[in-house]
Amino acid sequence: MRYKAVIADVDGTLVPPSELPAPRPSSRLIEVVEKVIKKGVVFSLATARSLGWVKEVIEALKLNSLVILDNGARIYDCGNKCYLWESFLDREDVERVFSVLKNEKPLRIFLAEGEKRLDDPAKITKWEIGKIFILGLSPKTAEVLYQKLKIIPKVNVTKTISGADPPQESIHVTSYQATKQAALQKLAGLLKIKTSKIIGIGDSYNDYSFIKICGLKVAMGNATSDIKAIADYIAPSYQEDGVAEVLEKLILKNMRKNHFNSLIGEQKKQLLVVTDKRGQPIGQATREECHRGNGKTHLAFMAFVIDKEGKIILTRRSKKKSLWGGFWDASVVSHILPNETPEIAAGRRGKEELGIEVEFKNIGSFYYFAKFLAGSENEYCFVLVGNSVKRYHPNPVEIDAIRRITLEELKNEVGRTPDIFTPWLKTCLSNNDLVRSL
Numbered sequence: 001m002r003y004k005a006v007i008a009d010v011d012g013t014l015v016p017p018s019e020l021p022a023p024r025p026s027s028r029l030i031e032v033v034e035k036v037i038k039k040g041v042v043f044s045l046a047t048a049r050s051l052g053w054v055k056e057v058i059e060a061l062k063l064n065s066l067v068i069l070d071n072g073a074r075i076y077d078c079g080n081k082c083y084l085w086e087s088f089l090d091r092e093d094v095e096r097v098f099s100v101l102k103n104e105k106p107l108r109i110f111l112a113e114g115e116k117r118l119d120d121p122a123k124i125t126k127w128e129i130g131k132i133f134i135l136g137l138s139p140k141t142a143e144v145l146y147q148k149l150k151i152i153p154k155v156n157v158t159k160t161i162s163g164a165d166p167p168q169e170s171i172h173v174t175s176y177q178a179t180k181q182a183a184l185q186k187l188a189g190l191l192k193i194k195t196s197k198i199i200g201i202g203d204s205y206n207d208y209s210f211i212k213i214c215g216l217k218v219a220m221g222n223a224t225s226d227i228k229a230i231a232d233y234i235a236p237s238y239q240e241d242g243v244a245e246v247l248e249k250l251i252l253k254n255m256r257k258n259h260f261n262s263l264i265g266e267q268k269k270q271l272l273v274v275t276d277k278r279g280q281p282i283g284q285a286t287r288e289e290c291h292r293g294n295g296k297t298h299l300a301f302m303a304f305v306i307d308k309e310g311k312i313i314l315t316r317r318s319k320k321k322s323l324w325g326g327f328w329d330a331s332v333v334s335h336i337l338p339n340e341t342p343e344i345a346a347g348r349r350g351k352e353e354l355g356i357e358v359e360f361k362n363i364g365s366f367y368y369f370a371k372f373l374a375g376s377e378n379e380y381c382f383v384l385v386g387n388s389v390k391r392y393h394p395n396p397v398e399i400d401a402i403r404r405i406t407l408e409e410l411k412n413e414v415g416r417t418p419d420i421f422t423p424w425l426k427t428c429l430s431n432n433d434l435v436r437s438l
Helices: 027-038 055-060 091-101 139-149 180-191 205-211 225-230 242-253 287-291 342-354 407-416 423-429 432-437
Strands: 005-008 042-045 066-069 074-077 082-086 108-113 116-118 129-137 155-164 167-175 198-202 216-219 271-275 281-286 298-306 312-317 332-335 361-372 375-387 399-405
Touching: 005 180, 005 242, 027 042, 027 242, 042 066, 066 180, 074 180, 082 180, 091 108, 091 129, 091 139, 091 155, 129 139, 129 155, 139 155, 139 167, 155 205, 180 198, 180 205, 198 205, 198 242, 205 216, 205 225, 216 225, 271 287, 281 287, 287 375, 298 342, 298 423, 312 342, 312 407, 332 342, 342 361, 342 375, 361 423, 361 432, 375 423, 375 432, 399 407, 407 423, 423 432
Parallel strands: 005 042, 005 198, 198 216, 298 375
Antiparallel strands: 066 074, 074 082, 108 116, 108 129, 129 167, 155 167, 271 281, 271 298, 298 312, 298 332, 312 399, 361 375
């Protein structure tokens, strides 16, 4: 198994964002996490919450692992019930922060001292302050306050989403050593696990720092745009139990070799079949050569998987793709390699991209050319179709989202919003002969 640990945020990832103590996670998530732990994979948390405000989650998931609390200021050992690492704000840093906050309109400001939540710095006794946090801010107010606080030296300032309806955000101030990224690096060292072997899952601004150093970066469907921009895989939202689905697909099922033959993504030096505009082979060239500038015409395919309800499995290309990343596409799309038929190529990539075996039928072909920034697609493209009743398991390196849609719905949507679909998909759907065969 490639990944040895999963580190997940809490609010907006495992449970709805809220200022209240985190509620018990769904029964589905509890069951899935238990299975993941039994497989020897560490499941842990990286949250801005203090221990008492995430206790219900820890107990429900039966965590004995190390968890990151207070936005990276503390690492707690759930098994031995003790803190292994803490980073506190210096007294002068606390005073600098409050010198800024006192000039603002009345705010809900709190300090985390040990397990206590203080509402006034005059109540501090130990000067072991893990974080200062301000709750109940509108996104606009939070951004203004964030800009004022982040210029204070020797502190780390982040925003988090703390409410969805209406949208609310919070500000967290910790010592400069206390970030989710720094805490994850320490946690990984304590567990003797490389961060490249960790799946990081989150949704909000403060998750960026730890997710970016994980081997597999997962953004929730409800995540902020900056989290989605660095993600290898976009999961369903917390309302749809997205973390449970990620664990089922990437740990319990998909990380076995028979589900994904490849997680390495685009191979620039891979040899492709160069053809004329009628699809007749005339040589070979590397993938990089075929897509640079106006490229070289080469063999490709697009395949439609039809599910048991007669709907097309539509996939959104990973944002890591060099061409048309983030665009909606057919079910499986790739190249036909030397000595492959279109049917063999589609079957191979069906396993690699969706984790399913499908018997595809060739229904036609066409030539097209489309520019994209400094590259292009210059392809003679075969179109295939196949049926599958099996559950699919998208390869996160290739695909970041999936939809099920009828052919009629797809044609209507392409007509309304053509700019979100790949040019070859639109070309295919404009061909009446091909459409009749789907």
